[in-house]
Amino acid sequence: MAVKLLLIALFALASSSAILASDPSPLQDFCVADLQSKVFVNGFPCKNADDVRAEDFFRSGLDRPGDTNNYLRSNVTPVNVNQIPGLNTLGISLVRIDYGPNGLNPPHTHPRATEVLAVLEGELYVGFVTSNLNGGGNRLFTKNLKKGDVFVFPEGLIHFQFNTGKTDAIAFAGLSSQNPGVITIANAVFGSRPPISDDVLAKAFQVDKNLIDWLQAQFWTDNNY
Template identity: 65%
Template sequence: MKGSVFFSLLALLALASSFASAYDPSPLQDFCVGVNDTKLGVFVNGKFCKDPKLVKADDFFFHIMEGNTSNPLGSQVTQVSVNEFPGLNTLGISLARIDYAPYGLNPPHIHPRATEVLTVLEGTLIVGFVASNQNDNRLFTKVLNKGDVFVFPFGMIHFQLNVGHDNAVALSSLSSQNPGVITIAKAVFGSTPPISRDVLTKAFQVDQNIIAYLQKQQWYDNN
């Protein structure tokens, strides 16, 4: 498992460097620990930099807690982006811990600013992503066990489902300090204000009553 996690982190670093020029800018200093106080530094990539002389080892440390899976999806994503971990500022990487109850689902979603490398730490997951129209919306899916690694290419709709009888845990490594997430069902049927039912009825080719039902649901956000 340690080897798989190491491989995952190496892959993440490679992805981060390849996307740096197009998305997260390359840093021009050793580090730029983000702070909210405008008196402490200059504004870089959405954050103010802490004075390097005031930076401590704790600025590069973060402890990820186990997620609470007692929710309708049976999963919890604990994000560790620059918003939670200011030490990531300008480094072009982030991560997340994903906890799954038995048969828990991390529903179809996309990251608008990142490719993702997923490493299974415990349990058995069915994972997959759907390619774009250019590739006939092909589904790429695989069963992963402890120590297995799978990559979700930039901007592709992807998901994970725990198919085991026990809890599962995965580490998500992402090629942006702020990858973002768009949960498909929640975005389409739970937007504010709602998308016109005329649009959704024609898009999904179903009766308006079905669209009305879906728009009334409480779409849980597991992030």
């Protein structure tokens, strides 16, 4: 199983590197992130090259399943610049996603990355929604995926994955940014702090303000660890 996980991870990374990265191209061999620096730039400043070690380009543990004991029955394990400082300026990252039966990675976006997802185990129903089309409206693209299938979610578009099988499912995804970010739609709309005005949301969703107040009072699960 460990070998299979490694192969699928390498495939996802290689696939996403072929996509035009949304991050700037590097101007040197590497720029290992100094995560302790107090300097604020668009990315991370570089460590002194003399202090760089092989461990700056390494991460273990993706052979272990994430904990899906939550409301969504899913767990996203990221490997971005915050976990591997050597990814800084390279325009690429990786996630492992575990889904229990009926597990959902809910509608969300990555504001800075395209995602290519490969199913390692199980079956997933996946899809994404386009931005506003000419003439209005948003188009939904969906697909039922099985082991070995691959699907691409374009940069910035709302997308999701749902485990339709009776067993656990596993997927790996490569993303075209060292730090793609994630905006989970329901959490952002109903769980922001401070909350968005219920007048605004009631009008936007064409529902009563009491329903908005109820939604804002709920606990919105974050499956990104």
